[in-house]
Each structure stands twice: as structure tokens, then as C-alpha cells.
Amino acid sequence: MPLLARFVTAPLVVEVHRGALSELAAILADQRISTSGRVAIAVGPTHGPIVQRTFEHDLVEADWFTVEGGTINTAVKLVEQIRQQRYDAIVGIGGGTVLDVTKFAAARLGLPMVAVATNLAHDGVASPISTLDNDAGRGSYGVPAPIAVLVDLDLIAQAPPRSVSSGIGEIVSNLSAVADWEAAHALQGEEMDGLAVSLARTSAQAVVNHPGGVTDDGFLATLAEGLVLSGISMVVAGTSRPSSGACHEISHAIDLLHPDRRAFHGEQVGVGAAFAWFLRDEEEMFRTTVDCLHRHGLPVRPADLGFGLEEFAAVVEYAPQTRPGRFTILEQLDLGPARIKAKVDEFNDHVYARIATADGSVTPEGRVL
Template structure:
């Protein structure tokens, strides 16, 4: 009998709304994740007191852990602490670093993990990947997909606007990542998972055509759901392929060569725009450039404080960050000198579109 369907791991519960952290006890109980609130709550260093105050009425039996740094060491340290008691689940509340530490620690202990995002900086909130720093280098570690994904719009609104806007660049980069995936199919015969591609594409298309901004709840919900869909796309195909191509290779290269230049989402958006220009896709270039400009996100190396020499070095180095991945960067095989010579044309193309 032919296989007519496939099973896909997804979160049991997804919720994007205001007041979600205060209602966390009810959400966990209603979702049959933890009826009694016996969970380990992991927070970052900046908001522990506020979160503890909100959780006390409904999650009084929870243990609160604070983590910092977003490193593999921090995740392993948290995993050791989780051995001291039996928990129903690990609940990571915060930004990407906190959620990733909680993901990895939960996996090591064999516990389900609940991702509660208080910022929208990248698509890690729902992905089966934890980005953790080891010996100064950020690496990606496969983990279980969260059993629930919750976004509290109150926390998002009160957080740094720049961090939240950065998520726009990460979702937008799906367009370039999918083009790279199709290129790999054409050149190397790499299989493309249609369902994963559809989820990633729908997220980007919904965002690129939305007229709102971060002051508009409707837009913020589209952004949050786009980040979640990107994470689900990765879970569907068991790879970051639908949301990570040459765009993320450039991002990882800049992180390696010039640390703390800009955030994940800001660099992913910039990398996606440059890769789209290299691809010669003028229609997409105009669309993506207009979206990034509308949301005050970087479009040129100068926007993130890099000169042409530095950006060219990063682009030339980028393929080394994902040796197994075929993108427009591997296809063109540009050296630093050639990238540098093309940067003027790239900036000119953006200026023409702005006029």
C-alpha cells in the first residue's frame, strides 16, 4: 500500500496574544502540559522579578531559574540543575538566548519544552534548533521542537523595538533561502520539500505585503506567526534549509569575523538582499529593499558599520560556515576582490530603486 500521508512534529499549542505570561498556568493546564504547575521556568537576567510576580498566582509550585550568555556551558549548567526535581516541562521565557538555552537543557533531560517569546528577533522561537556559543563561536544544535509556542504581545511591546524589528529581516530572508534551495535542486539535484518551502514562503509573503509596522498589533501578529511558520518549516524537513541559505552564511561569517556588528535578523535581511542582487532578481530586490527600508532595517554594509573591505571578506568567508550547503555564493564562487568590486553596483541598484 502506498504511503498517502506523513506525520509531522508540531507544537501542541500555539498562542499569540497579550497577557499570555500572566495566564501561563491556565495555558499549561488546558493544554495538558502541566496540570499542577510543576515546571521549571527559565528566564534571562533582565526580567526575572517581573515574570515571577506574574506567575506567582497560577504557577506557585514552579521553580524559577535565571540564565545568561546563551552558551553551551550555560545550557549544560541548567541541565544539571534540572536533575534536582521531577518536572512536567521546561518553560523558557525571554528572547532567543534564553529560549535556546532552555531548549537544549530540556532535550538533555528528556523533558518537553515550552517556548514563551517576549521578543521577535528571530525564528528560533519555534524551531528544532538551538543556537549556542562554544569557545566564542556560535553553533547550531538540533533539539526537540517546543511542545508549545507562546508569544506575549505585552512583553514584545515593552521590549527594545530594534530587537523586534530584526525579526522582519529573518522572515524576509526566507525568500532568498528558498531561491538558494531551488538553485541547489537545479544544479545538484538536491530534493526540495514542498511543504516546508510552502510554510517558509507563506510567512515571508504575508510580511512583505503587509502595510503595518511594529506599532500595529495586526502586523506584530503576522510577524510572530511568520517566525513560528519558519520554525515549523525547518521541523517539517529536518533542516534549516527553507529559512537559511547564502543570507545566513553571510550572517554567520560576519558574526565570526566581526562579532557584535548587528543582530541575527538584521544581518540575515542584509545578506538576503545582497544574495538576491547577486541572483539578478530585480523584482524581488525591489520588494525586499522597500520592505527593509520601510522598517528601518539595514540594506548596505555601511548600515551595520562595515566598510567594503570587511563586508567583502565576510562574503568570501561565508561558504565556510556551511560547507554542506549550496547557495548563490557557492555557485558564483566570488573572491573578496570580486565582491568588493561589485559592491558599488549593488549600492547603486538600491539607490535607483529608492528614486
């Protein structure tokens, strides 16, 4: 009887624990990624010098590069610097920006990339996508996924709490993204991938159902592992589909229309996911999403992101244009401006009622205390 299976490209190493950074040299050698330690290491301007001190006696053959800003120009500059020498691999140590720039540079140079996350703000740590600012606003570029992924919980504990929490919005949005994918499959015949769905949805559910918060290691490990699996779900699917639907279209629209008012990516997609569940008229999932975001102190309503209801309605109206060809609840309902505004108003009232019911921490004007 034949044993049929498919091969899934996955990282050689996934390490999520305290002190993971100090194992970098051993992992590079043990996994034959770089036996000589001749690697290019990209770091951000803030944490770079601190991180570099960890390697006083390790990785002496490595060269260090500072990455400032997440633009395509920064990535191209890094390519120019790195191509002067021969390296076995590129290591990115930092938050989303550093990892996105490093992934793009590694793809251009054809070198394997090792991701060391110092933050959990989004699911880019293991994903095959690099998000960079360009002249047209912000673009997503397909790149090979990292060959090794390290999440050092000591570093995560030092990251700004708001940025770590935003990763919760990112992963919760998977549930909404998968619902969009299922609708696209049912209504448009779009192909689905059950393995990608399992990875994306299960990782989100693990975080939603976890009773802890960002101050405890157990929760952080679940969040980190969830974001890693989310990235792998995109590798399996070959697109960002399992983690990106109407929630992300709304976030991209905020990025493009209001670059000066961008919040954390995970905060924006969390609000987008809550709004998408409201549009689907799925009360239970709407409540689950709102409760999860609110419990972890994340924005839920447009005002929490600094937008008036008219402004948010304009964002929603623009959202489908950010990802042409992706069928989500926004394209499915295809609401005109007046109905969008009515839905945004209704959504706002519903969230207010839900939060007030949950803990009474809302003023009569709807301001979250």
C-alpha cells in the first residue's frame, strides 16, 4: 500500500524559551547553517548594542549591521553592505521591522535567514512574507521563510508591553481570516488547504482560550508558538490567506490612508477582525473576539485607534482596494457608503454594550477607562 504524503518546508529549528539568544552560535553550528560562525547579523539601533554584548566570546567571525527603518530602501542598502563579503547566512535579531528587512535582504542574496524575535507584535517571525514601506505606501513581498526561528522570552519580557499585546490581535484575526477563506471556497470555488487552516485556527484558539496574560511565561510561549505556526500556515498555503482577510484589508487601508496614525499592526487587525465578525452577523465569534481583545487591553472600537466613525467607515470602504482579488466578507457584502456607515455605527454600539456588560469599565460617552 503506498504511503502518500506531501513535503512541507519548515524551519530546521524552533526554540521558544528564556535564554534562547545565547544558544544562537551552537544552533548555527549544530544545524550546519554556519559551522564557522561567518554570518551577517542585522539588528535594530536600540537593542543592537545590548544584543551584541551577549556574543563577546561567541560568533567572533560575525559582522554586525544596523537596520534603521522598515523601508525597501533600507533592505536594498543592507543587501549592498552584505554582498561585499561572503557569509553562510543572515541572522535578523529584532522586532518585526528588522526581521522584515532581513528576510527581504536574504531573499535577494539567496542566503538562508535565521530569525531571532525580540518582540511578538506580529506573525512575521516564521512567515514567507516581508512587509516593507515603499513609495506607494506599504507592500508585502513573498520571500523564503526563515530556516531557524528563535524567540527569547527574556527579550520579549523587556519589549514594550503594548507591542507584545498587539500580537494577540494578530493571532486572533486568524479566526476571521479563515472564515473569509471558507466563504471564498463556498461562494467562489477558491481552493482551501486544510493543513494551513488547522495551523492558523488552532494557534489562534490556543491564545483565545488561554487564561493568562502577557506577564506570564506560559501565555507568552503560547502566543509565540502560535505566531510561529501562523507563519508556517502561510508557507503551507503558499499565500497569506490563512492569516489575512477583511481584518488585514482594513489594517492596510489605515496604513495607506492614515500613515501618520498607524497603530501596531496587531491592534489594527484585531479591530478589523471584530468588525468582520460583526458584518458576518456571527454573534458568538464577535463576542469571543471582542472579549479577548478587551481582556488584554487592546483597542476594539474605532475611537480606540483614534478614528471617528465617519473616518473608520471611509477606511472600510477603501479596504477591498488594498488586496485586489482577495474575497472577504467586505467583497461578499459589497456594501455602499451609506450602509457601511450604518454598520460601523451599529458595530460601535454593539462593542460598547459588550464591553460595558463585561466589566462596566466604560463611561457613558463610550470611552474606555
